[in-house]
Amino acid sequence: MTVTVPTLPAPTPAAPKDTVAAPTPGTRALLAGGVLAGPLFLATVVVQQAVRDGVDARSQPMSLLSLGEAGWIQIVNFLLCGVLAIGSAFGIRRLLRGRPAGTWGPILVAAYGAALVWGGVFVTDPASGFPAGTPQGAPDPSTWSWHGTLHAFAAPAMGLALVGVCLVFSRRFLRLRRPG
C-alpha cells in the first residue's frame, strides 16, 4: 500500500538581515541635509521662475537663473544643495558601510552633489532671451565661454549620478525585500 504524505509548500526564506546601528545625531543631521537638498533646490527654482522678470520656464533651462541681477540666488541654490547632498553621502557611508549600497550609494550621492556645486561654480552663458537683450535660441557652441562650456557637463553628470543612485538603492531594496 502506498501512503501519500501531503507536503507543505516550502517556507519562503526570510529576507536577509541588514541591521544597522541607529544613526548618531551627527549622521542624522547629514542625512537630513540630503533629504532637504532635492526639494529645496526644486522649490527655489520654481519660485524664481514664477517671480523673476523675463523668465520663461518653457524655453529657458533652469541654469539661466544664475544670470542677471538676482542670479546669485540660483548660484547659492546650486552650491548649498550640492553641499547638503555631499554631506548626506558621508552620512549614508557611515550608516551603510559594509552593507548593500554602502559603497556605490554614497559615491553616487556625492557625485550628484558635486554636479550641483559644479553647476554653481561654473556659470552658464546667456541664451534663449535671458537675461533681457540676449538673442533668442541657443548660442553657437563655438561662442561659449570657458565657464559656460564647463557648466554644460553639470546636468548630464547629475542625471547619470541620480539614475545610478536609483539603481543602486533599488538593488538594496530588492535584496532586503522592501518596496522602493
Added chain:
Amino acid sequence: MLAWAVVAGYVLLMGAGLGAGDFRLVAAGAALPMLWVSAAIAGLLRGRFAH
C-alpha cells in the same frame, strides 16, 4: 519597483523635453530622481530601509 519607474520617467521626460524644446518637461524629468533620492535618504533616516 518605484526606482525603476522613476528612472523610466526621467528618461521619457528628458527625451520628450529636449526633443520638443520644452524645458518644463526637462525640469520635471530631473525632479523625479531628485525627489526619489530625497525620499530614500529620508527612509534611511527613519530606519525604514536600514534594517
